[in-house]
Structure formats: structure tokens, C-alpha cells
Amino acid sequence: MVLKYDPPHYVSLKINYDDINSRNNPYQLFLDNIKSPETARKYKKMLERFLLSIPDQVYENTKVKSDLKSMIKHFVALAKKNPDLATDIIATYIKEEKKLVEAGKLSSGTLENHIKPIKVLLDANRIAIHWKSLHRLYPRKQSTTNDRAYTKAELQKMLEVARDLTDKVIITVFSSGGFRLEAWNYFTWKDIKLFKNQDNSYKGGALLVYSNDEESYWTHITPEACKYVEMYREKWKSDIGVYPKDDQPFLKAVKYPTIHRLNSTGVKKRIGKIVKAIGMRDSLPEGKKRYEVPLDHGFRKYFNTMMRRAKVNYLDKEDMMGHKVGLEKHYERYQEEDFERFPEYQKAIAFLTISDEDRLRFENQQKQEILDEVTQKDYQIEDMSARLSEVENEVKNGRNTRWNSLFQESFRHQDNEKVQLILTLLHMWFEMRATEEEKQALWKKLQDAKKEGKPLNIMDMLDPDKDELSWKNLYSKK
Numbered sequence: 001m002v003l004k005y006d007p008p009h010y011v012s013l014k015i016n017y018d019d020i021n022s023r024n025n026p027y028q029l030f031l032d033n034i035k036s037p038e039t040a041r042k043y044k045k046m047l048e049r050f051l052l053s054i055p056d057q058v059y060e061n062t063k064v065k066s067d068l069k070s071m072i073k074h075f076v077a078l079a080k081k082n083p084d085l086a087t088d089i090i091a092t093y094i095k096e097e098k099k100l101v102e103a104g105k106l107s108s109g110t111l112e113n114h115i116k117p118i119k120v121l122l123d124a125n126r127i128a129i130h131w132k133s134l135h136r137l138y139p140r141k142q143s144t145t146n147d148r149a150y151t152k153a154e155l156q157k158m159l160e161v162a163r164d165l166t167d168k169v170i171i172t173v174f175s176s177g178g179f180r181l182e183a184w185n186y187f188t189w190k191d192i193k194l195f196k197n198q199d200n201s202y203k204g205g206a207l208l209v210y211s212n213d214e215e216s217y218w219t220h221i222t223p224e225a226c227k228y229v230e231m232y233r234e235k236w237k238s239d240i241g242v243y244p245k246d247d248q249p250f251l252k253a254v255k256y257p258t259i260h261r262l263n264s265t266g267v268k269k270r271i272g273k274i275v276k277a278i279g280m281r282d283s284l285p286e287g288k289k290r291y292e293v294p295l296d297h298g299f300r301k302y303f304n305t306m307m308r309r310a311k312v313n314y315l316d317k318e319d320m321m322g323h324k325v326g327l328e329k330h331y332e333r334y335q336e337e338d339f340e341r342f343p344e345y346q347k348a349i350a351f352l353t354i355s356d357e358d359r360l361r362f363e364n365q366q367k368q369e370i371l372d373e374v375t376q377k378d379y380q381i382e383d384m385s386a387r388l389s390e391v392e393n394e395v396k397n398g399r400n401t402r403w404n405s406l407f408q409e410s411f412r413h414q415d416n417e418k419v420q421l422i423l424t425l426l427h428m429w430f431e432m433r434a435t436e437e438e439k440q441a442l443w444k445k446l447q448d449a450k451k452e453g454k455p456l457n458i459m460d461m462l463d464p465d466k467d468e469l470s471w472k473n474l475y476s477k478k
Helices: 017-024 026-032 037-052 068-081 083-102 108-124 131-135 152-161 165-177 181-185 223-240 264-277 297-309 314-320 342-346 356-396 400-412 417-433 436-452
Strands: 192-196 202-209 217-221
Touching (some): 026 037, 026 068, 026 108, 037 068, 068 083, 083 131, 165 264, 192 223, 202 223, 202 342, 217 314
16 A cells, blocks of 8 residues: 655745845834833833933934934944944943932832843844843842832722722722733733622632733632622623623723723823822922832732732732742633632632722621531531441441441442541541550451451441440440
8 A cells, every 4th residue: 555645735925025124124123022012112112212312423423313213223223333332322321320220219120121122122133232241230129119009098098089980990900900000901801700609799700911922820809899890891781782792802991982992001090090089199299209109000019918918828929910930831711610729819808808898798708608618517527427326226236247338338439528538537436446456456357358358347346245446435435
């Protein structure tokens, strides 16, 4: 038989000359090396600030247009021609920024972020710069910051003054999810999973942050946030006539006649108005450059603080904040059982819940669940007690054969939950009541039975007529 090789079918591709030529466009190369649109927006702004600081004399008095594309083109050409000069320009820029850090007008972390777009630009255009020597110019990292998280009282005031349902969703989801501001640019309705109790009340929810991105991760939200999410979903239907689709943005802007995403910029503006309304954004005192609570990062700090107070497992907390801690790769999840970290998150729900009313409702619900669980265990103990009494009566009546078969069958099905409970009780009773001689005697019987290939008559140790361990002396044996 001759096997015929069938080559794989490939889709025909044709490379466009203009696309090849675009690799010579410094600005396009810069953009191609940035994955997130939000990061691109920020990087362009920071890069423009750097390029505008360069004096015209550097370009041999060539008048450079102030638009970003032109400035990038000229700086890249200069860097290719004279990398040492480009390095000196960047070093001088770092030193000037360092003065701002020392004056308390800039944080050391912000300085590093200002240099990142410059590195992306030069790396994308294949220009070798000795970055290690430049990093040595950075100021020491600040170990502590003067900013803090929002307090629960401040968040309660924010909910009180928030008249728009969209604002209430932002406040509760932001504070109980602990994600960064940029995540609002990604959320769609399919990224939200809500969990319910048997009485149809909300138990909590899961939220996929940065969906379809390699940095994506899952966090959770409180029942309080779930309540506002469901109210927002109903309002969406009331406004548009249909419920939101899975691929539609989670929050929609109100200024457009059609559905447009309320992005991170819009979210930040809304937060700014609310915070100002409760008196937290008054004019800064002279000499102070930053507010005590970061406008958007204050929510993330609140999440981190409350998770620590609730003594949530550190690795689980870090994972729910999107920090890389070496845990397993995230996978598709659809039901509550798929989220192995949700039970750990539940420890913090009472801490994260903003409204006192919602918090008390949750705490009462938790108490009722514990009470129900204890009651169920009491029923199980009573049931097992009745079963043990039945065993004792059977032994007293001499019906050993039936119970011997029962125990033998139990050993064959030890994966059964009820069987495991019976065997555990038997083991505990034997360990507590049996003497060392009785334990050794039983061990010998087990070995002899195994050696002879015969089943062990378990009733030998339960015979009430023998002066040994038995059901009869269960409570009297010392």
C-alpha cells in the first residue's frame, strides 16, 4: 500500500510593500511595541514632555515642529547618528526629574515611569543605549508614601451623595474589586459572574480583569456591589429595551445616543466630582503637591487594607490584586465552584462592604449559615448515635453474622462518606477505650487473618459476654 502525502493547506498571504516600509517609521514602531491603548495614551503624553524639554541647539539649530511625530523622527535620527549624545540627553533629563523628587514634588516611582516610554521608543527603533548606567542615576526608592486609602466613612459619604446609579456601581465595584483604574477600559458583561444563595440573595461575584490580555486575572466583588450591578443591568434594559449583551461594555457613557464605553478617563472624572462634593478635594495648602488620598488608587488601597485586616491569605490577596506570585495560570471559569479563592475572599466581605445595613445583613446571613451547619451536624450525630445503639442491640441479641457482614462491606467501600464516618467513630472509640494488650491482640488477629486468607470476624471484639473491649463496656471501661 502506498501512502499519499497530502501537504497542509495554508492560507495564501501577501506582504504589502507599504507595511514593510512602515518599519522605517519611528512613531509607528513606537506604537507597535505598546500593547494596551491606555498605556499608549500615557506613553505618548510622557514622551512628548521629554521631547519638548530638548533644546533646539541639540539638533544643530534645526527648527523642529512641536508635534509628536516630528519630534520623534528627529530624536530617533539623532540617537542613531550619535547614541552617546542621546544618552547624555536622557541622563540630564533624569537629573532634572531627580531634583523634583528631592523637593517632594515627584515620587521616585513616577520618575521611573517617565523614562519607560523613552526606552520603548529607542528599543523599538533598534538603538543601543547603555540603560544600566542610566538606572544608576535614579534616586533611592521611597519605602513609604504619605498617601492613604479611603476610609469606610468616606466611602459611605460618597455613596450618599452619588445620585446616579452608575456612580454607585463604580464606588462599590472599585472598592471591593481592588483593580487598577485602567481595568475599566476592558470590562464587558461576560467578565462578571454573580453568585447567589439558596434564598436568591447575592453571595458575591467574580470579575475578570484585563480580559483577553496576558495580564488578565480574576478578582471578586461583594454582595453589596452585586446588588448595584443587577440594578444597573435592569436600568440598562429600561433605557434601551433589552438587557446588555455579553460583549458590550460594562459601563456605558451617557453623552452618546448609541452604546459607548465609559472609559477610565470618564470614571476618574465621575469620582473626582463625588470626592469634591464630600469636601475631599479642596485647594492644597502651600508647599503641598499631592492630596492625602489618591483619587483612583485610594480604592485599591482600601481593598488591600481590608483584606489584610480580614487576615486573608497573603498569596490569595496578591493574586486578587493582579500581582504575580507564581500561582497557577488562570483559566476559563463560569460557576462559583470554579473560583477556588472565593472562600478566602469571603473572609473580607464584611470588611469591604461599605453600607452598615448591607454589612449587618451579610453578617446575619453568615450566622444563620453557621447555625444551619451546626444543626445539620447535630442531626448527623443523633443519627449515628441511633445507629450505634442499633449495633449494640443487635450484638446483645446475638445477631453477629449480619453486623460482621456490614463491617466487612464497609471496608470494601471506604470511599463512601457514611462508611468513612462509621469507621472513624469506631477507630476513635477503639483508640480511646482499648488497652495496649487489646490493641496488640486485635493487630495479631488481623495479621493471622491476612496470613490464613480468612475474613476477620469483627464481632470478636464486640462480644458483650467477653471480659474484653465491647459495646457493653463502652462507657464504663477506664
